[in-house]
Amino acid sequence: MWFQVSRSDKKTLTLQVYEQLRDYILNGTVKVNDKMPSTRELSNSLGVSRNIIIEVYDQLVAEGYLIVRPRSGTYVAPGSTFNKSQHQQSYNSEEKHHENTNKELIDFKAATPAMDHFPRKIWGRLAKEVYYDAPNSIFGYHSSEGIIELKEELSRYLLRNRGVVSHPDQIMITSGATQALSLITNLLIKNNEYVAVEDPVSDEMRTIFSYGGAAISPIPVDDKGIKPEELSQVNPPGFVFILPSHQFPLGGTLTIQRRIQLIEYARKFNCYIVEDDYDSEFTYEGTPIPSVQGLKPDRVIYVGTFSKILSPSLRIGYVVLPTKLIDRFKKIKWFTDRHNSSLEQMILARFIKEGYIERHVRKMKRIYKQRREALVKSLNQHFSDCSILGHAAGMHLVVEFPSIKFSKRLIHWIQEHSVKIYSVEQYSILKGKHSNKIVMGYGSLPTEKIEEGVRRLKKAIETY
Numbered sequence: 001m002w003f004q005v006s007r008s009d010k011k012t013l014t015l016q017v018y019e020q021l022r023d024y025i026l027n028g029t030v031k032v033n034d035k036m037p038s039t040r041e042l043s044n045s046l047g048v049s050r051n052i053i054i055e056v057y058d059q060l061v062a063e064g065y066l067i068v069r070p071r072s073g074t075y076v077a078p079g080s081t082f083n084k085s086q087h088q089q090s091y092n093s094e095e096k097h098h099e100n101t102n103k104e105l106i107d108f109k110a111a112t113p114a115m116d117h118f119p120r121k122i123w124g125r126l127a128k129e130v131y132y133d134a135p136n137s138i139f140g141y142h143s144s145e146g147i148i149e150l151k152e153e154l155s156r157y158l159l160r161n162r163g164v165v166s167h168p169d170q171i172m173i174t175s176g177a178t179q180a181l182s183l184i185t186n187l188l189i190k191n192n193e194y195v196a197v198e199d200p201v202s203d204e205m206r207t208i209f210s211y212g213g214a215a216i217s218p219i220p221v222d223d224k225g226i227k228p229e230e231l232s233q234v235n236p237p238g239f240v241f242i243l244p245s246h247q248f249p250l251g252g253t254l255t256i257q258r259r260i261q262l263i264e265y266a267r268k269f270n271c272y273i274v275e276d277d278y279d280s281e282f283t284y285e286g287t288p289i290p291s292v293q294g295l296k297p298d299r300v301i302y303v304g305t306f307s308k309i310l311s312p313s314l315r316i317g318y319v320v321l322p323t324k325l326i327d328r329f330k331k332i333k334w335f336t337d338r339h340n341s342s343l344e345q346m347i348l349a350r351f352i353k354e355g356y357i358e359r360h361v362r363k364m365k366r367i368y369k370q371r372r373e374a375l376v377k378s379l380n381q382h383f384s385d386c387s388i389l390g391h392a393a394g395m396h397l398v399v400e401f402p403s404i405k406f407s408k409r410l411i412h413w414i415q416e417h418s419v420k421i422y423s424v425e426q427y428s429i430l431k432g433k434h435s436n437k438i439v440m441g442y443g444s445l446p447t448e449k450i451e452e453g454v455r456r457l458k459k460a461i462e463t464y
């Protein structure tokens with residue numbers, strides 16, 4: 001027949017033959033009602049034993065790809081082939097797209113960490129140790145809040161690094177900040193209640209609240225973070241969502257006066273502050289400001305994640321809860337997905353305990369700082385009148401251009417030049433205030449790509 005098998009391949013001969021035949025059927029290389037070669041013919045032409053071919057045919061018959069017609073032979077079954085013209089059409093349009101964009105896209109997406117610097121070796125070694133040595137109980141079910149080894153490490157780590165005051169019982173391990181915020185919405189938002197959010201704000205986080213059934217009320221932000229005096233004095237929200245260390249996207253740090261104002265508001269109206277501290281480990285100027293949670297732990301729900309420090313693929317985040325919310329939170333986490341992977345939690349616990357986390361953060365800070373400096377330098381070189389906004393922290397910055405309006409059309413035109421940037425307007429709820437600003441993430445881009453990306457941006461804007 002029309003393909004070859006390899007004896008040096010890791011896959012068995014049976015699997016190789018099976019996969020080839022199944023693909024030929026699915027993509028229409030052999031058509032419905034085509035007669036298949038006899039098992040003897042096919043075994044001769046491929047040079048494999050006839051038993052292999054019999055086994056493969058039996059499997060394909062069992063799955064419905066082939067049918068056997070008694071005293072006639074084996075045929076491709078009706079309904080087992082994708083419509084060729086549709087397949088061809090989508091293939092052709094993909095090809096056309098690639099023709100237009102022959103350069104690799106440089107994507108300045110914010111909040112994307114450096115995937116080329118994951119501590120693979122250490123993580124791999126710790127994973128091996130956990131899989132070999134951990135007690136058998138690790139392979140069973142666990143309680144929903146997460147394993148105690150990780151919660152204890154995390155409680156100490158958060159106090160050391162973020163001034164978060166917690167007992168390990170207050171810590172709930174979640175599948176990233178995303179799940180943490182979704183469960184908090186579920187817990188705190190009842191009928192007709194709303195969430196007060198900074199405006200502009202991460203559109204993903206905002207969507208989590210509205211999917212959770214909450215209405216959204218935008219509260220303006222300036223270079224000092226959210227403006228607490230804009231919160232309603234008549235109808236308080238279920239909670240106020242803030243990014244005090246490094247506002248997303250504008251990059252402000254919430255002043256102590258505003259922190260105190262917010263806490264007093266939450267006390268007065270008996271509501272909560274939800275503090276998302278997603279990238280606060282990475283501060284490049286001054287000293288990092290401790291969490292709001294440390295000021296008033298019974299009014300603040302603190303949310304953190306390992307997606308930026310390590311990798312979003314781990315899906316490990318956490319919440320530090322005021323004591324009275326613990327039991328209800330555990331229940332909703334339990335019926336959502338029981339608990340996070342205990343093996344992955346144990347690896348992380350050892351990673352923190354053995355001091356690798358602080359070492360890794362120090363290293364990543366150096367790398368992100370270099371990337372940020374390269375971006376600022378390139379922007380200043382190519383756009384003499386642009387200004388960089390926000391605190392030098394995290395993995396993104398905001399650039400303001402006095403005389404450019406970043407319309408959807410311009411953003412699209414820029415992407416035609418194989419570079420992707422994001423307008424602040426996209427994150428704004430009340431439109432029209434930030435149309436001359438863009439967000440540029442640098443976390444996942446090596447410096448050469450950053451420089452090339454800014455060159456492309458310049459060219460796109462010049463030719464618009």
Ligand SMILES: Cc1ncc(COP(=O)(O)O)c(C=O)c1O
Binds near residue numbers: 176179306317
């Ligand atoms: C504001 C903000 N918080 C938190 C996160 C992290 O989400 P997760 O921990 O679910 O990966 C992100 C991700 O982009 C984010 O933009």
